[in-house]
Structure formats: structure tokens, C-alpha cells
Amino acid sequence: MSSPNAGSFDAKRQHEVVAALNAFMPQGSVLFNEEDTRPYECDGLAAYRQLPMIVALPSNEAQVAAVLRTCHEMGVPIVPRGAGTGLSGGAMPVANGVVLSTARLNKIIKLDPFARTAVVQPGVRNIAISEAAAAHKLYYAPDPSSQIACTIGGNVAENSGGVHCLKYGLTVHNVMRVRMVTIEGEFVELGSEALDAPGLDLLSVFVGSEGMLGIVTEVTVRLIPKPQLARVIMASFDDVVKGGNAVASIIAAGIIPAGLEMMDKTSSRMVEPFVRAGYDIEAEAILLCESDGNPEEVEEEISRMVDVLQSSGATAIAVSGNEAERLKFWSGRKNAFPAAGRISPDYYCMDGTIPRKRLAEVLLGIEKMEAKYGLRCANVFHAGDGNLHPLILFDANQEGEFHRAELFGEEILELCVEVGGTITGEHGVGLEKINTMCVQFSRPEMDAFVAVKHAFDPSSLLNPTKVIPTLQRCAEHGKMHVKHGQMKFPDLPRF
Known part of the structure; x- marks a missing residue:
């Protein structure tokens, strides 16, 4: 299995770009031998691969800017990469391009317990922020399943969520400010550490843009107090319809749990031998419903959720009695992906x-x-x-x-x-969902995406061939009819 744009790169071109980058990058920061670049050929979606022509490993934001300026001047495409845990092919290289890894920008610059903020570089791992803030009884709320490995730069690119995003929001709700570098190598700050920022709200445009608008060099995130107590309900259902309806009933009752997850029988049976979380493997579906806050709040909310679950047809209900049991209940959900490899x-x-x-x-x-x-x-x-x-x-x-x-x-x-939903929640479009973009979005909407991309990256060098499909691709996919080859913005690049 390989990607649609897999292919060999031009050796002469590689030599020219390596020489240009080595003129300012430290020794060992520009990789071009196959044995060194092979680990960068894909992200977590390993079905699509492309050997990168070059991998650049800057150690500071000045080097990031210099790489971007050089590639812009030479017309070299750039694919940003964090930890490579993405699942949509967004960090897969393009032929004759440079992969720019932010892994070495991994410092927590400042943690302010009074303002409840942390300023971090993009290569800082998601969970490392909470570990650093733990001494102040604070933490960073978005918690994707890959949080022990994924980086905050990648989280910003994909607008990552996690188990607790229902109550505490996605990345976009927890990032206050981003410092980024444009394709021309210019620094731009989006958002603010204040309640509002002057000008257009470009921060919300940038978060989730999958590396197509610029490269992050610094992020200010919001920290929140660690709850005094958290407890989890595990509810079993003999029918997936009842389980699904129970979810809607909890929200309809005005309850916003800290986490509300569902697994079907296949998932439970897949996970239980792997982590022994105590799951009911005979249930057609199980729900994990978490409440957090002070003890009085948790007790009241747990009681309300139990009532809703019972009236929704739950066949069994268990409530975690201590922190160890709570983490055990969650361990199955957090390990669902690796457990799939067992079956x-x-x-x-x-x-x-x-x-x-x-x-x-x-x-x-x-x-x-x-x-x-x-x-x-x-x-x-x-x-x-x-x-x-x-x-x-x-x-x-x-x-x-x-x-x-x-x-x-x-x-x-x-x-x-x-049914009124979308093609992605937190994994992004990347290469994986580029055809189904044609299903969800109309041609005028796609033109708007192109115009935003063009405003940030007129030369279309940042993560090209991703996210925004060409009109030809949509026509070939059979989801959009292109009349007489007409295009609303013929002067804009097509991706």
C-alpha cells in the first residue's frame, strides 16, 4: 500500500536543497540518506507512505523561519510534522519536498500558576504540560488517546479533542495564543493572553488548519484546576440502540459529564483481555460516564446520571469507588486502539x-x-x-x-x-478524507477554503495536496459536477 503521490525524487534537486539548508542549519539537522529519512515516510496512517526527499530538524524558531524562507525562495514544498501520531496522513511527505519536524522545539518556556497559563514550544508532549502543572494542582484538559506521545503543535494543527472534551472543550477552546511562521519566514502572533485580541479572530482559523497556513513555534495554553474528585459510572446495555439513546437522554437532562464514552461488544471483548478493566463482555454496549468537581457536586451528578441510565434500560451499573478503579475503567477505552492488534x-x-x-x-x-x-x-x-x-x-x-x-x-x-454530521471530529482531513470533502462541501465552500489558503500561502508550498480537493478530484469522485471546466477563482492555485 502506498500513497497516491508516492514516487522518487530528483537527486539533483535534493543536492541543491541540502546544500542550501546546510548553509545555516547545525550539523546533523538536515537528513537526506534513506536510512535516516525512512522513519518519516508516514504518520499513524501507515497505509499511505512517501519517502521524504529531506527532513529538517530545527532546534529553535529562528531556524524554522530560515528553513521556510529558503524553501519559499527555492519553491520547495514543506510538510510540517510533530510526533507523527496523526491518523489522516496529514504529515505524510510529498515528493521533492522537505519534512520540517518540530520535535526538537520541546521546552516549556513559562508556567504561570496565577494566570493559569503555560507557554510551550510545539514539540512539548500533551501530557508533559499537565505533569509540569501538577505541582500547582492544575492541568491541561484536552486529552487525546495518544497524549503520552502527541505534541501540542500537532494538537493545534488537528484541533485535537479527547475523552474530556465534552465538558472542557477541544484544543481551540484551550489555546489562547499561537506564535507561527509564515511560508515567507515572517513571525505572526494570533490570539492573546488577554480575554480578547485586536483584529480578526484568526486564531480559530489557524487551529485545525493541518499545517497548511503556517508552522507553530510557540503556544500559550489555558490551565484549569484539577478537580477534587472524579468518579466513573460503567453502565451495560443489552442493545446498542438503548445505549445510544441513553447518551442523548443524559445531555437532555441538562447533565454535562466530564467524559461520556461508548463501546460496543466487539470493542469490549477486544479490550478486556488486554487490560482487564472489568468490562461486561456480554453487554451489547457499555457507557463510561465521568463526573468531576467537589465531592458534593460529584455525588449529586452521579446520582442523577444513574437515574437516567436506569430509566434508559441499563442492565448493570457500577460506580468507581476510588481513583484506582476510576483509572481502571478508563484504561480499556484509552487502550482500544492497541488492543485491536490482538484480534x-x-x-x-x-x-x-x-x-x-x-x-x-x-x-x-x-x-x-x-x-x-x-x-x-x-x-x-x-x-x-x-x-x-x-x-x-x-x-x-x-x-x-x-x-x-x-x-x-x-x-x-x-x-x-x-444524518447532519461531519467527516472529521479531531483526526483531520489530511489525505485520508480528501475525497469525502467533496461529499460534505459545495463548490462555493471549497472556493472559500482555497481563498483562505491562498491568503496565507500564495505559492501553495505548505502541506500541498492535503485537505482541500481539486475540482477535478471531486468530479472524478462523482460528488461534484464541474460545468464546462468553469472555476470561480481561476487565478488561485488548485490543491
């Missing part, structure tokens, strides 16, 4: 978002698709905000199975759009 040679992790009230309908739709494509699917997801993560199980060694998995995943995303 399947390969898996394809999807990411779509739907209205909560349509959860049961979509789960039943996925069940029908399993029969259609002859593949199993384990469903684990952030049920509280409708962010689905179906794990399509397949064997790449069996001819045609990966292609069927791709078609299966594409149909799941199309169903998400059909």
Missing part, C-alpha cells in the same frame, strides 16, 4: 461526528455495512459529542481487503454527513 492483523480507524440523537441510527447503519463489506468493525467513540471512531478490522495480506476497508470507511463518513 486483527490490521485496522483502519475512522473519525466522523454526528448529532447525538442519531447515534443509534448510525451504529445500526455500520452494522449493515459490516455484512456488505465482509469486515468486522469495533465501535469506540466520544459519545457525548457524537465523535465516532469506528475501527474497521482487516488483513492487508488478503487481496482486496484494504480496498474494502477504504470503501467501508468512506461509506461511514457519507452516512455521518447524511
Whole structure:
């Protein structure tokens, strides 16, 4: 399996760019031999690969700017890369391009417990922020499953969420300020450490832009007080429809849990032997509902949620009695992806978002698709905000199975759009979902995306061929009709 734009790069071009970068980069910071660049050929979506022509490893923001200026002058595409944990191919190299890794910019610059903020470089790992803030009884709320490895720069690029994003928000809600470098090597600050910033709100445009508008060199994040207490309810259901409806009922009751996750029977049976979290492997679905706050708040909210779950048809309910048991309940959900490797040679992790009230309908739709494509699917997801993560199980060694998995995943995303949702919640579009962009967005909307990209990167050198499909691609995909080759903005580059 390889990417659509896999191919060899020009050796002469490589030599020219290496020489230009080595003129200012420290020794060992410009990689070009295959044995050194091979680890950068893909991100967490390993099905798509491209050997990079060059990998640049700047150690400070001045070097980042210099790399960008040089590549801009030479017309060399640049693909930003954090920890490489992304799941949509967003950090996959492009031919004759440079991968710019921010891994060495990994310092926590300042932590202010009074302002409850931390200023960090993009290579700082997500969980390291909370570890540094723990002494002040503070933490950084967004907690993607890869938080022990993923970096804050990557989180900004993808607008990452996590188990607790229902109550505490996504990355965009927890980032106050970003310092970034444009393709021309100019520094720009977006947002502010104050309550508001002058000018256009470009911070919310930049967060989630997948490296297409600039490269992050510094981030100011919001820290919040660590709750006095947190407890988790584990509820079992004998029917996925009842489980899905229970999610909507909890929110309808005016309860916003700290976390509200759902797993189907396939997922529970996949995870339980791996982590022994105490999951009910006979249940068709289980819900994990967390409450946090002071002891009185938690007790009252747990009681209310138990009432809703019982009235929704829960067949069994368990409540964590201590912190160790709470972490044990969560361990299964957090380890769902690695546990998939115990029951399947390969898996394809999807990411779509739907209205909560349509959860049961979509789960039943996925069940029908399993029969259609002859593949199993384990469903684990952030049920509280409708962010689905179906794990399509397949064997790449069996001819045609990966292609069927791709078609299966594409149909799941199309169903998400059909019921009023979106094609991604936190994994991004990258290469993986570029065709289904044509399903969700109209041509005028796509033109608007192109115009924003063009305003930041007129030469289209930052992460090209990702996220925004060409009109030709949409036409070939059969989701958009291009009349007589007409384009609204013929002067703008097409991606």
C-alpha cells in the first residue's frame, strides 16, 4: 500500500536543497540518506507512505523561519510534522519536498500558576504540560488517546479533542495564543493572553488548519484546576440502540459529564483481555460516564446520571469507588486502539461526528455495512459529542481487503454527513478524507477554503495536496459536477 503521490525524487534537486539548508542549519539537522529519512515516510496512517526527499530538524524558531524562507525562495514544498501520531496522513511527505519536524522545539518556556497559563514550544508532549502543572494542582484538559506521545503543535494543527472534551472543550477552546511562521519566514502572533485580541479572530482559523497556513513555534495554553474528585459510572446495555439513546437522554437532562464514552461488544471483548478493566463482555454496549468537581457536586451528578441510565434500560451499573478503579475503567477505552492488534492483523480507524440523537441510527447503519463489506468493525467513540471512531478490522495480506476497508470507511463518513454530521471530529482531513470533502462541501465552500489558503500561502508550498480537493478530484469522485471546466477563482492555485 502506498500513497497516491508516492514516487522518487530528483537527486539533483535534493543536492541543491541540502546544500542550501546546510548553509545555516547545525550539523546533523538536515537528513537526506534513506536510512535516516525512512522513519518519516508516514504518520499513524501507515497505509499511505512517501519517502521524504529531506527532513529538517530545527532546534529553535529562528531556524524554522530560515528553513521556510529558503524553501519559499527555492519553491520547495514543506510538510510540517510533530510526533507523527496523526491518523489522516496529514504529515505524510510529498515528493521533492522537505519534512520540517518540530520535535526538537520541546521546552516549556513559562508556567504561570496565577494566570493559569503555560507557554510551550510545539514539540512539548500533551501530557508533559499537565505533569509540569501538577505541582500547582492544575492541568491541561484536552486529552487525546495518544497524549503520552502527541505534541501540542500537532494538537493545534488537528484541533485535537479527547475523552474530556465534552465538558472542557477541544484544543481551540484551550489555546489562547499561537506564535507561527509564515511560508515567507515572517513571525505572526494570533490570539492573546488577554480575554480578547485586536483584529480578526484568526486564531480559530489557524487551529485545525493541518499545517497548511503556517508552522507553530510557540503556544500559550489555558490551565484549569484539577478537580477534587472524579468518579466513573460503567453502565451495560443489552442493545446498542438503548445505549445510544441513553447518551442523548443524559445531555437532555441538562447533565454535562466530564467524559461520556461508548463501546460496543466487539470493542469490549477486544479490550478486556488486554487490560482487564472489568468490562461486561456480554453487554451489547457499555457507557463510561465521568463526573468531576467537589465531592458534593460529584455525588449529586452521579446520582442523577444513574437515574437516567436506569430509566434508559441499563442492565448493570457500577460506580468507581476510588481513583484506582476510576483509572481502571478508563484504561480499556484509552487502550482500544492497541488492543485491536490482538484480534486483527490490521485496522483502519475512522473519525466522523454526528448529532447525538442519531447515534443509534448510525451504529445500526455500520452494522449493515459490516455484512456488505465482509469486515468486522469495533465501535469506540466520544459519545457525548457524537465523535465516532469506528475501527474497521482487516488483513492487508488478503487481496482486496484494504480496498474494502477504504470503501467501508468512506461509506461511514457519507452516512455521518447524511444524518447532519461531519467527516472529521479531531483526526483531520489530511489525505485520508480528501475525497469525502467533496461529499460534505459545495463548490462555493471549497472556493472559500482555497481563498483562505491562498491568503496565507500564495505559492501553495505548505502541506500541498492535503485537505482541500481539486475540482477535478471531486468530479472524478462523482460528488461534484464541474460545468464546462468553469472555476470561480481561476487565478488561485488548485490543491
